[in-house]
Amino acid sequence: MRLTDDLRKQLRVTVDYTNMTDKYLGEKGISQKTLEAHKKLAKEAHAYVTSNRGKDELFMGWTELPYNQDEIVADILETAKGIRKKFEYFVVLGIGGSALGPSMAFSALCHLHYNDLPKSKRKGPKFYVEDNVDPVRMKELLDVIDVKKTCFNVISKSGATSETMTQYLIVSDLLKKAGCDLKEHLVFTTDAARGNLVKISKELGGVKSFVLGDGVGGRFSELSPVGLLPAAVLGIDIKLLLKGAAYMDKLCKAPDLKKNPALVSATLQYIAMKEGKNIGVMMPYSENLRYLSDWYAQLWAESLGKNVTLSGEKCNVGQTPVKALGVTDQHSQVQLYTEGPYDKVVTFLSVGSYKEKSPIPHGCENIPDVGFLGGHTMEELIQAENKATAYALTKAGRLNYTVNVPEINEFTLGELLYYFELQTAYAGAMLNIDTFNQPGVEAGKKATFALLGKPGYEGQRKELDNAAPDPAYIV
Ligand code: PA5
DSSP states (O other): OOOOHHHHHHTOOEEEOGGGBHHHHGGGSBOHHHHHHTHHHHHHHHHHHHHTTTOGGGTOGGGGTTTSOHHHHHHHHHHHHHHHHHOSEEEEEOOGGGTHHHHHHHHHHSOTTGGGSOGGGOSSSEEEEEOOOOHHHHHHHHHHOOGGGEEEEEEOSSSOOHHHHHHHHHHHHHHHHTTOOHHHHEEEEEOSSSSHHHHHHHHTTOOEEEEOOTTOOGGGOTTSHHHHHHHHHTTOOHHHHHHHHHHHHHHTOOSOTTTOHHHHHHHHHHHHHHTTOOEEEEEESOSTTTTHHHHHHHHHHHHHOEEEOTTSOEEEEOOEEEEOOTTGGGGTTHHHHHHSOSOEEEEEEEESSOSOOOBOOOOOTTOHHHHTTTTSBHHHHHHHHHHHHHHHHHHTTOOEEEEEESSOSHHHHHHHHHHHHHHHHHHHHHHTSOTTOOHHHHHHHHHHHHHTTOTTOHHHHHHHHHTOOOGGGOO
16 A cells, blocks of 8 residues: 555544534533643643653653564564465463453454465464463364464563463473474564563574564554564554554654544543543444454443542542443343443444445335335445444433544554554553553463462462352352
8 A cells, every 4th residue: 555645634533522512412511611621631641741741760661662663573574474385273371461352353364264365365474362371271272273384472471471371381391292393483572671571482492583672562453563564474464553643642642632532532531430430431433443442442441440549549530441332232232222321432433434234135125014124235334333333322311423544554554553542651641550550460470370370479379278168148
């Protein structure tokens, strides 16, 4: 794709927040006066994020990923080419921020039944992201791949995550038993110096490794080698992905709500949260964007769910992300969204032009309930249902806004990722919290160490044993 200024404009992702305002929602909506009253806070949040761009010590290295990876991108493309030539399967071993991005880009930009396509119709090897330690899933993955023909991309910043390292132990054992040279079948994406994968790589004689920079946390890492290598293996144009992110960055330069899409949506979400809208529903009208909701759920939940402000005061903030899919969940969740408690903001992701239109043939003319569909396209139907749901929610006084995606491709996906990352950073700054840490995740990780007998966790093991369920309460 040759990017001209005109094409960039055509592919511009926009935010329509009409249905958040009192103009359409009456007293349930956000008034211009309320928005004006938050202008100063929004400006400060913008200044905070802008002045801390690229600072590794604040985990804000992700802001520069669209600009500072020329050499890395070249290396990734070369490595991906080799992997495509040599392997029939590519498996990502990772969890959380090390897995959700690769899954999301795969489903957004590849054929929805990619792995079922014949080799000649795929741009790369069959692709799997293993982000669980469900023993059934592991065994059944091994039923459909041949480790001798598989490249495993182990993605872990710490190299100490039990889930990922368990998977590593299993596949490395299988590779050894199959007589394979481990380093030929592995690619690591990890911290530059710290972390166990660095040690393992040395022991194995140098595994091809990519660095996840100090200032890039897992959930902000999709535009780093964490996401770029799997994407490149799949034949996704990663340069275009980064260009889309850079374009959104440009669109969000101004501290002005009217000119900065990420800032206006962060401010609206902040106001909604303060008014008790504790649930944020993400509802893409696109199968390709289905897993964007999973990626976003981690970004929003892990970044904003905090119990202390930057100034050290106690707080309990955040908004619970809920994943919904248009049109599928119109027939399950939308009843609640329209008539249940006023505790939600619904974000629609609407697609301007789908890559397939799928005309609906004429037929059943004598049955009006069915006949009217003929002559339209499925694209028209899904778009009409999207519009109709937003209308119904608005009529019912429910806060909702729409992120318009002209079409789904590498450029617009890059825009979307950067937009949501910036929105999260602005919202975190408004809430005055550390957006980039995750102490709440650590507690569960440590308790797992204790339960499985990791040295140093004996005290916690005792505590866990003492907290065993009381039979009196088991029925
Ligand atoms: O966003 C995050 O920081 C987490 O979800 C991590 O990505 C996840 O816990 C995996 O950690 P690691 O990359 O160290 O294996």
